[in-house]
Amino acid sequence: MPLVRFGVSIEQELLARFDREVVARGYVNRSEAIRDLIRERLVQEEWRGGEEVVGVITLVYDHHVRGIEARLTEIQHQHHPQVLSTMHVHLDHDNCLEVVAVKGEGERIAELAAKLIGIRGVRHGRLTATTTGRRLK
Numbered sequence: 529m530p531l532v533r534f535g536v537s538i539e540q541e542l543l544a545r546f547d548r549e550v551v552a553r554g555y556v557n558r559s560e561a562i563r564d565l566i567r568e569r570l571v572q573e574e575w576r577g578g579e580e581v582v583g584v585i586t587l588v589y590d591h592h593v594r595g596i597e598a599r600l601t602e603i604q605h606q607h608h609p610q611v612l613s614t615m616h617v618h619l620d621h622d623n624c625l626e627v628v629a630v631k632g633e634g635e636r637i638a639e640l641a642a643k644l645i646g647i648r649g650v651r652h653g654r655l656t657a658t659t660t661g662r663r664l665k
């Protein structure tokens with residue numbers, strides 16, 4: 529893909545702050561940091577625009593809570609077209625970590641994540657929104 533150069537007018541102080549951020553995050557240059565910002569925005573648009581997207585739902589829960597594992601499994605089966613794979617880690621005597629890789633329409637994924645995170649006994653849950661990568665060439 530050919531690269532294009534473009535000029536941007538920006539306040540000096542804003543650019544200085546951005547450049548400090550670029551260094552702190554370990555980017556090789558400002559251009560790569562700007563490309564990442566643009567891609568991040570495009571991924572957000574994919575999630576809003578009904579595109580097929582990819583996500584990872586992480587859940588930390590206490591497996592002693594009555595019925596929690598059956599409930600987690602039931603919801604994942606209800607959403608089986610979206611659930612790609614689930615990894616389960618026994619963190620300690622009480623706590624489990626479940627990592628659910630999902631793919632589908634953004635709204636459906638968000639709905640699934642909300643259901644799982646809302647289950648009683650889930651101590652922390654998060655949806656990481658990412659992309660199939662197909663539209664970010």
Ligand code: NI
Nearest residue numbers: 591617618624
């Ligand atoms: Ni476990």
